[in-house]
Amino acid sequence: MNISLLDVVGPVMIGPSSSHTAGAAKLAKTARLIYSKPFTKVRFGLGGSFASTYRGHFTDYALVAGALGMSEDDEKLGQSFEIAEEQGVTFEFYPTEIPSVYENTARITFYSEEGEFFVEGASLGGGRILVTNINGLACEINATCPTVIVQQQDVKGVVSDVSTILAFHNINIGIMKVSRTSRGDKAFCVIECDDIVPENVIEELKQVNNVISVVVVNIQGE
């Protein structure tokens, strides 16, 4: 049996819908972890069934909660609008079309003094999610295990240096995908690990030659 019992009886979440509430919160939280910088404004473009049914399922509250860093089982999820106001974060929703094979999609754009940054993804049902685009770079991140996202110059040796550091810290790589915009330009790799990736390892990865940025999505899968 390749279905986890904890996926059958689970997730533990704030209602009412695993796809429209829990999945939305998780997607926005993952987007925030990927952006990993302070922001003053966030916009949510809603596609597919998110756009037509979000109000009935508190998808809006869940998205804001996730963007503020709250998890899908946080009982304050229903107060996320007020919490955003307290933190001085403004937010808005707009309908949009996101090319995707999935029914529930969102584009989450963060705004700060440095500019804007977007993350696109989908809620797949049962609280599962998939991040499909990070600021223009296509990817596939489901955030079920600690995931390191490294952006680098497309030159030889970077991937090898990065994996050496992870191995040195006894972190096993489950899946690693490398992609780039064009040869010699910017590239990035998505590394799914079996273990939580601590802050000091992230700092070390940032020091690698030709690495532009490193973020980690340490959402621990059960």
Place this chain on the structure above:
Amino acid sequence: MYKDARELIKLCNEQNKRIWEVALDNEVKLTGMTRERVMQHFSNRLEIMFNSALKALHTKQATKGGLIDGVANCQYEYSNKETITGNYINYVMALAYSCSEVNASMGKICASPTAGSCGIVPAVLLGVMESKHISREKTLEALITASAVGAIYTKNATVAGADGGCQAECGVAASMAAAAAAYMMGATDERCLDAAGFAMINVMGLVCDPVAGLVALPCAQRNASGAVNALISADMALAGQVAHIPFDQVVDSMFKVGKMLPPQLRETAMGGIATTPAGQAIYKEIFG
């Protein structure tokens, strides 16, 4: 490894283990977690399930649209009076209603197998545990048994209302809970699966037709009736009723029936009671 109920039972017989033990072994292998850690997760989930089943019994919750505010308390108060089906059945319905009410009011629940059907497994586990004085340990084993049944539906059919209608949500939840209840009452593994099969057969074809697209009406009512379905299905199996149709074939037929359902009856709110004049009036009132 097993892929269906037949293979699961075969492993149980070969290894002289119960369904929950074989399923737990598989979970440890699949997730790489220790046995203790998996048990801890189940224990936490049972706690959250019970909390959601009790939370709205005495206190009305404010749900989106207000369609099911106070349904748990209403049934709970009645369960202490002279009733047709007895205090116990009404109490179990109240427990299921409570989970649905908590879910619709942004409270914490454990999907089992979905958020929309989150009341059935908790209501049956808590109801049987209390009334039959079953230990918490055995109740945990029953929860794992229920999960193993749910995993078979997830793998070989569907547990999404958008794919299979309500039979795939409240039907599967009742099927899971029936196996759990039968286990708690000392049934063999085969009888547990018979109970699971009866529960699904009882509601095969059930459509998903949420009024105003909300997880409220008729979801709450179907959680309450689903819990009762689980209990009577367990009793059918415990009585020794012959199942005739093997559980895996029931699962398969549910999947096929789900595919035959038109999209209007699969969570789109475009059919069933959602499109009755009263249902549409409710939609208008809530969303304008």
